[in-house]
Amino acid sequence: MKTAPYGAWKSPITSDLIVAQSIALGDVRIDGGQVYWLEGRPQEQGRNVIVRADGAEVTPKPFNARTRVHEYGGGAWLVADGSIVFSHVADGRLYRQAVAAGAPVPLTPAPPDHERNWRFADGVIDRRRGRWIGVREDHTGEGEAVNAIVAVDLAGPEDAGRLLAGGHDFVASPRLSPDGRHLMWLAWDHPNMPWNGTTLYLAELDTDGLPSAPRAIAGGARESIFQPEWRDDGKVLFVSDRSGWWNLHGYDLASGATAPLLEMEAEFGQPQWVFGMSTYALAGSDRLVCSYTEQGLGRLAVLELATGRRAPLDLPFTEFAAVRAEGDRVAFLAGAPDRPTSVVTLDLATGVHRVLKTSTDILARADLRIADHLTRVEPVAFPSGGGRTAHGLFYPPHNPDYAAPPGEKPPLLVKCHGGPTSSASSTLSLRNQFWTSRGIAVLDVNYGGSTGFGRAYRERLHGNWGVVDVEDCINGAKHLAAQGRVDGARAVISGGSAGGYTVLAALVFHDFFQGGASHYGVSDIAALARDTHKFESRYLDWLIGPYPQAEELYRQRSPLHHAERLSKPVIFFQGEEDRIVPPNQTEAMVEALRRKGNPVGYLLFAGEQHGFRQAGNIQRSLDAELYFFAIQVFRTGLTF
Numbered sequence: 001m002k003t004a005p006y007g008a009w010k011s012p013i014t015s016d017l018i019v020a021q022s023i024a025l026g027d028v029r030i031d032g033g034q035v036y037w038l039e040g041r042p043q044e045q046g047r048n049v050i051v052r053a054d055g056a057e058v059t060p061k062p063f064n065a066r067t068r069v070h071e072y073g074g075g076a077w078l079v080a081d082g083s084i085v086f087s088h089v090a091d092g093r094l095y096r097q098a099v100a101a102g103a104p105v106p107l108t109p110a111p112p113d114h115e116r117n118w119r120f121a122d123g124v125i126d127r128r129r130g131r132w133i134g135v136r137e138d139h140t141g142e143g144e145a146v147n148a149i150v151a152v153d154l155a156g157p158e159d160a161g162r163l164l165a166g167g168h169d170f171v172a173s174p175r176l177s178p179d180g181r182h183l184m185w186l187a188w189d190h191p192n193m194p195w196n197g198t199t200l201y202l203a204e205l206d207t208d209g210l211p212s213a214p215r216a217i218a219g220g221a222r223e224s225i226f227q228p229e230w231r232d233d234g235k236v237l238f239v240s241d242r243s244g245w246w247n248l249h250g251y252d253l254a255s256g257a258t259a260p261l262l263e264m265e266a267e268f269g270q271p272q273w274v275f276g277m278s279t280y281a282l283a284g285s286d287r288l289v290c291s292y293t294e295q296g297l298g299r300l301a302v303l304e305l306a307t308g309r310r311a312p313l314d315l316p317f318t319e320f321a322a323v324r325a326e327g328d329r330v331a332f333l334a335g336a337p338d339r340p341t342s343v344v345t346l347d348l349a350t351g352v353h354r355v356l357k358t359s360t361d362i363l364a365r366a367d368l369r370i371a372d373h374l375t376r377v378e379p380v381a382f383p384s385g386g387g388r389t390a391h392g393l394f395y396p397p398h399n400p401d402y403a404a405p406p407g408e409k410p411p412l413l414v415k416c417h418g419g420p421t422s423s424a425s426s427t428l429s430l431r432n433q434f435w436t437s438r439g440i441a442v443l444d445v446n447y448g449g450s451t452g453f454g455r456a457y458r459e460r461l462h463g464n465w466g467v468v469d470v471e472d473c474i475n476g477a478k479h480l481a482a483q484g485r486v487d488g489a490r491a492v493i494s495g496g497s498a499g500g501y502t503v504l505a506a507l508v509f510h511d512f513f514q515g516g517a518s519h520y521g522v523s524d525i526a527a528l529a530r531d532t533h534k535f536e537s538r539y540l541d542w543l544i545g546p547y548p549q550a551e552e553l554y555r556q557r558s559p560l561h562h563a564e565r566l567s568k569p570v571i572f573f574q575g576e577e578d579r580i581v582p583p584n585q586t587e588a589m590v591e592a593l594r595r596k597g598n599p600v601g602y603l604l605f606a607g608e609q610h611g612f613r614q615a616g617n618i619q620r621s622l623d624a625e626l627y628f629f630a631i632q633v634f635r636t637g638l639t640f
Contacts, residue, residue, distance in 0.1 A: 002402050006410035006439035006487075007634040009402040012368045013437050015622040018430045019043075019615040022360045025341050027276055028322040028331045031079040035331045035356065037322075037343045038065060038077065046613025050077055050084060053343075053356050058099055064089045067121045067275075069137045069147075070170075070535040071580055071610065074274025075122035085123060085132050085154075092117040094132065094152060107132070109158045116140045118160050120152075122172055122275035128180035129209045130154050135171055135275065136161050145534050149174050149185050151209065164211055165201070170194070170535070172275060177230050182253075183211055184228050184236065186219075191538035191546070194272040195421055195451070195458065197221040200228055200238060202253075217251055218258060224455075226269035227278060231305075232285045237261075239269040239279070241455045246270075248280065248290065248303070262303060262310060266294040270321075271421045271451050281325035283348060289330050291320035293452040296379055296391055297426055300332070302348065313346070315353060318426040335427025337377035360430060372400050373437040377426065380443075382479035388448060388460065390472040393424050394480065395432050395442040404439065411634050412486040414477050414513070415444045416495030416502040420461060420469055420543070423450045434622060440634070441486050447472035447502070465498075465543035466505040466525075466557040473502060474512050489514070492629055496520055497581060497610065504559035504589070508566050515569040515633040517625045520581045520610055523589040524561070526554040533579050560585070563592035569632035571601035573621045575608030601628050 024040030035053040040046060048066045050058040059065050066089035067076040077086035084097045085107070092111055095104035111117030116139055123134030131151045138146040138160075149171050150161030165171060168187035172194065175184050183205055188198040199219040203211035218238060219225040226239040226246060236251040246269030248261040262268075268279055268290060280290035280303075288303040298319045301312040317334035324331050328348040335341040343357040362370050375398035384390040397410045404410070413435050417424050424444035432442045446452065447469040449461025460468050473493060481488030492515045495503045500521015507516045522528050529540045529547040545553050555561050570593060574586040583604060593600040603624055605617040612618050 001400070003405060004402050004439075006397060006404045006408055007490075007630065009397075009399045009437065009439040011373060011399060011434070011437035012370060013362075013373060013430055013434050015434065015619040017362055017368075018360070018434065018622070019619045022430070025333060025343055025357060025359050026322065027074070027077070028324055028333055028343055029077075029079050030324045030326045030329065030331050032082065033326060033329060035343070035345060036079050037333075037357065039357075040613065042613060042615035042618055045607070048076070048089075050079075050086065051357075052099070058084055058097070059086065060103065062090075063095070063104055067119055068092070069119045069121040069135055069275065070273075071533045072274050072535070073121065075135075075276030078123055078125065080125040081127070085125070087120050092119045094120045094123075096154060106158055107152050107154065107156065108160055112140055120161075122174065124174060124176050125154075126151065126176055126180060126209065131209070133164065133174050133176060133183070135174070144537075147171050147534075149183075164209075165203070165214065172198075172272065173228055175228050175230055177234055178232055179234065181205055182234075184217075184230075186225055186228065191541035192221060193421065193536075193539055193542065194226075195224050196542060197223055198225045200225045200236075202236075217256075218249070224269065226272065227280065229280075229282065231282065237280075237282075237288075241269065244455050246455075248288070250305075261288075261305065262308060264292070264294070265454065266292040266299075267452055267454070268292045271419065273419070273422070277321070278323050279320070281323050281330070283325035283330060284327060289323060289325050289346075289348070291323050291332070293423075296393075296423070296446060296452050300334075300346075313351070315346075317344070335425070337426055338371075338374060338428060340428045340430070362430070369400075373398065374428070374433055375436040380476070380479075382476050384448070384475040385468070385471040388468075388472075390448060390476060391446040391450070391453065392476050393426060393444045393446070394485075395436045395444070396485065397436045397439045397441050399437050399439065402439065409484065409487040410439055410441045411490035411492070411629075412441045412443060412477055412480065412488070413629075414473050414491060414493045415442060416447070416469065416473055416493065416499035417444070417450070418495070418497035418499045420447070420449050420465060420498040420502070421451060421458060422498075423452045431622065434626075438626075441480070443476050443480060445473050445476050462542060463545060465540075466501065466509075469502045470506045470510065473506055474510055477512065488512075490634055492516060492633055494519070494625065498522065500581075501525070501559070504570070505557065507568050507570065508559040508562050513568065515629060517571045517573070517628070518586070518589075519573045519621070520575055520578055520586070521572075522581055523559045523585050525558050526551060527560075527585055528581065529554065531582055536580065560589050560592065563589060564596065566593065566596075566598060569599035569628065571625060571628040572603070573612075573624075574602070574604050575610060575612065576604055576606045577608060578610045580610040599632050 067087040097104040119137040148166035201214040203214040228238040330346040494517040496519035500518035
């Protein structure tokens with residue numbers, strides 16, 4: 001074993017290895033016992049491919065099964081009765097394709113131009129009437145896009161869809177009853193986000209498939225409804241946070257009564273940043289397979305609907321998503337601190353699970369000894385401002401080939417997740433291990449406003465964005481430094497999107513961190529309020545206050561307007577086609593720092609939007625961030 005300073009250790013977990021061996025896995029589906037999933041491939045410029053469990057690639061090149069509804073997308077495809085219906089992101093059109101053979105056939109018209117288009121997501125198949133029912137976001141007119149539930153004929157001719165439900169700023173989760181007689185869906189209006197307040201509507205369909213006047217059966221401006229589903233007997237299931245926690249509920253059409261199915265201080269719902277999310281699935285007429293988060297970690301359980309009996313399943317995973325079921329066969333995405341995101345199947349009859357696909361294969365490389373270099377992950381709780389307790393995941397440095405000099409403490413990288421209504425993932429992150437295997441500790445903070453800890457914890461950020469999140473990040477680092485686990489004088493902070501704003505606010509308004517990295521982060525929150533896309537255009541009303549009425553508060557909390565206070569090195573990463581945080585925000589901040597003569601880095605990536613999907617760009621940003629901190633803050637030399 002060699003002795004070398006923390007941060008100067010050499011590691012086999014390199015950026016090119018992470019990129020070369022990694023894919024993004026998402027949106028698992030089951031059709032006729034066959035399992036399908038979506039693969040995002042950085043090596044193919046981020047193309048999203050529908051894959052079958054036998055290894056067949058269903059989506060032919062150059063088709064890219066992705067949608068930009070709400071800009072974040074999700075729910076871009078479905079499979080039913082041996083056919084795929086998917087959105088191709090290049091033109092926004094819906095296509096239908098037989099799984100067994102055949103080329104994709106367009107169902108919707110070509111758009112007038114690249115920007116003035118129709119976008120589709122979150123669909124279901126109406127077998128009785130031969131149509132796709134889902135969300136359409138219409139960008140063909142002037143002004144704000146129009147969101148609605150529409151029906152698209154599966155037999156053609158090409159049409160942009162027949163309106164079924166609208167009248168709200170946003171809609172999601174259309175679900176057709178098993179007998180085809182009722183349709184339900186979620187809707188919400190500005191300034192709410194779906195985790196603040198949504199309403200579940202129900203309508204009867206006439207002989208032409210058109211809905212009657214809808215009636216609200218759950219939710220409202222102060223209640224978040226998540227993932228409505230139908231039981232085989234026509235009763236309704238959904239997740240509601242009316243108790244302060246996202247718990248499972250049932251609704252009886254005949255009596256109009258709603259009752260909780262299971263009451264726990266645990267979260268069975270998730271923030272709906274994307275469409276098509278699923279935390280539970282019917283596995284027979286009276287049985288649910290459900291995932292939930294408790295104290296920041298995930299579990300999977302079977303719930304007997306008749307008795308309310310919950311039976312947690314003994315599985316080696318701590319995070320679950322995209323839960324689907326057909327009888328005893330269950331499929332889902334799962335991961336754990338020592339396991340990458342994987343497509344997993346589970347046989348409820350035998351209890352046997354099987355991993356079909358992992359997001360990375362490098363752990364199997366015996367020659368690299370990657371598994372030996374993985375650090376353990378520790379959930380931590382720490383005191384923060386106002387007597388609050390905040391949470392995070394701590395990754396201490398580890399490398400079997402190195403030891404630090406006696407008495408030295410490791411530098412610390414504090415990570416801020418995006419959203420800000422999101423959470424730190426407990427699934428193996430090779431990007432975190434990229435740092436820890438080089439002798440740099442990582443703290444991934446679940447600051448106030450994060451999900452997984454109940455509605456009250458989420459609402460800590462109400463009106464306090466740039467305050468509570470920043471305090472929690474700083475106090476988490478101070479807590480570890482006080483325990484002697486890290487070197488507080490060599491602490492840096494990094495985050496993307498909303499996390500990038502937290503980075504900049506921490507560096508501008510406080511003097512603790514010695515440097516930062518902003519990945520497509522917000523520097524002028526008033527500009528974000530004026531320029532961002534429809535989905536988030538009023539989110540800041542809740543996070544800060546209504547704009548322009550609270551314009552002075554926006555100015556007070558915008559790092560750009562106080563750039564003169566910044567004296568620490570910062571590196572910026574930006575997508576050229578980002579509509580959520582446009583490049584002009586980042587460039588204004590970079591220019592302000594350059595005028596002052598501060599150390600600053602700026603990488604603008606062509607062809608990238610909000611978040612990077614291309615392998616070369618992901619690799620370059622990883623290496624550049626390490627290089628920047630090594631030179632400007634850690635002073636340990638380069639460790640590629």
